[in-house]
Amino acid sequence: MIRFLVALLVLLAAPAFATQERWPALFDVAGVAANDVLNVRAAPDAGAEKIGELAPDARGVEVIAADARQNWGQVNVNGQTGWASLHYLRRQPGQWLGSTIETVRCFGTEPFWSVTRSVDAISWSMPEGRPDGTVQSDLASLARRDVSGLIYRLTDGMRGHLLMTLDSCSDGMSNYTYGIGAAVTHDLDGTPELLAGCCSLDVD
Numbered sequence: 001m002i003r004f005l006v007a008l009l010v011l012l013a014a015p016a017f018a019t020q021e022r023w024p025a026l027f028d029v030a031g032v033a034a035n036d037v038l039n040v041r042a043a044p045d046a047g048a049e050k051i052g053e054l055a056p057d058a059r060g061v062e063v064i065a066a067d068a069r070q071n072w073g074q075v076n077v078n079g080q081t082g083w084a085s086l087h088y089l090r091r092q093p094g095q096w097l098g099s100t101i102e103t104v105r106c107f108g109t110e111p112f113w114s115v116t117r118s119v120d121a122i123s124w125s126m127p128e129g130r131p132d133g134t135v136q137s138d139l140a141s142l143a144r145r146d147v148s149g150l151i152y153r154l155t156d157g158m159r160g161h162l163l164m165t166l167d168s169c170s171d172g173m174s175n176y177t178y179g180i181g182a183a184v185t186h187d188l189d190g191t192p193e194l195l196a197g198c199c200s201l202d203v204d
Contacts, residue, residue, distance in 0.1 A: 019096050020096060020097040020098075020145075021091070021095070021096060021097065022095050022096055022097040022098070022099060022166065023063070023064065023065045023066065023166065023179055024062055024063060024064045024065065024166075024178075024179030024180065024200075024201055025062075025063055025091055025092070025095040025201070026060050026061065026062055026063075026091075026092045026095065026201050026202075027060075027061045027062075027063050027073065027089040027090060027091050027092065028058070028059045028060070028061065028089070028090050028092060029054050029055065029056055029057065029058040029059075029061065029088060029089060029090075030088060030089065030090040031087070031088050032056040032088050033056060034056055034057075035056075036056055037053040037054060037055060037056060038053060038054040038055075038056070038058070038084055038085065038088050038089075039052075039053055039084070039085075040052040040053055040054060040075055040077045040082040040083065040084045041082055041083050041084075042080075042082055042083070043083060044067040044071065044072035044083040045083075046085075048083070051077065051078060051080050051082045052077030052078040052080070052082060053077075054075070054077070054084060060092070060201075060202065060204070061075060061084075061089065062075065062076070062179075062200060062201045062202045063075055063084075063086075063089060064076070064081070064168075064177055064178065064179040065168075065179060066086060067083070070086065071085065071086055071087070072084065072085060072086060073085075073086045073089055074177065076176045076177070076178075079174065079175055079176070080175050080176075081175065081176055081177040097145045097146070097166075098140070098145035098148075100138050100140075100148070101117075101148065101164065101180075101201070102117065102118075102119050103117060103118055103119065103201065103203055104116070104117050104164070104180070104199050104200070104201055104203065105117075105199065105200050105201075105202070105203045106162060106164070106180075106182040106184070106197055106198065106199040106200075107171065107182075107197050107198065107199075107200075108171070108182070108195055108196055108197025108198070109171065109172060109173060109197070111126065111127060112126070112127060113125065113126045113184075113195055113197070114126075115162065115184065116203055117135065117150070117162075118203065119135075120134055120135045121133075121134060121135075122134060122135060122152045122154070124154070130154065131154045131155040131156045132154065132155060133152050133153050133154035133155055133158075134152065134153060135150050135151070135152050136150075136151040136152055136153050136159075137150065137151050138150050139151065139161075139163075146165060146166040146167070147163070147164070147165050147166075148163075148164050149161060149162055149163040149164060150162050158186055158187060158188075159186065159187075160184060160185060160186030160187075161184070161185045161186070162182065162183075162184050163182065163183045163184075163185075164180050164181070164182055164199055165180065165181045165182075166179060166180055167179070167180070167181050169181040169182075169197075169198035169199075170198065171197065171198050178198040178199065178200055180198060180199035180200070180201075181196075181197075181198060181199070182195075182196065182197050182198060182199045183195070183196050184196075184197075
């Protein structure tokens with residue numbers, strides 16, 4: 001009887017666990033009048049200094065994290081990280097913790113690099129140039145839903161791995177805060193290379 005009750009509790013808890021929201025995530029501004037804007041403030045407080053604004057029809061706004069009360073979302077605007085009211089931001093569907101991140105841009109410095117995933121396509125940017133490629137497979141951690149990755153292959157045959165961890169990240173050059181840390185490994189002309197940086201869901 002005890003085993004049955006334990007199993008029942010696990011089954012009841014599973015849906016809530018499976019649909020836990022992921023941060024960062026993309027949101028759309030909603031409920032703001034066409035002639036108004038959604039203010040972005042320096043702190044999660046309506047009385048805090050205004051540092052920017054979002055248009056009433058803004059779509060695909062990356063919200064890095066929420067405050068403790070889930071009332072404010074952390075966003076990047078005008079070279080700064082601020083806070084916008086979540087009351088006027090609607091989460092786009094399909095962004096639960098553990099879901100595959102199919103559109104993302106990861107980047108770093110020393111050297112400057114960036115790699116963008118758009119569903120199955122991979123595009124690279126580096127000073128010396130790098131061909132594009134495709135995603136070979138997605139990787140999921142068996143123990144942690146905040147860690148994911150992918151294997152890719154470029155048109156020149158080079159194979160690499162991108163590992164992403166949901167955690168606060170700084171690119172070291174701007175005042176922006178990002179919500180995904182990145183590590184890329186591959187062979188560059190036969191020499192193993194490791195790159196580290198941050199990722200953003202905003203690929204535009």
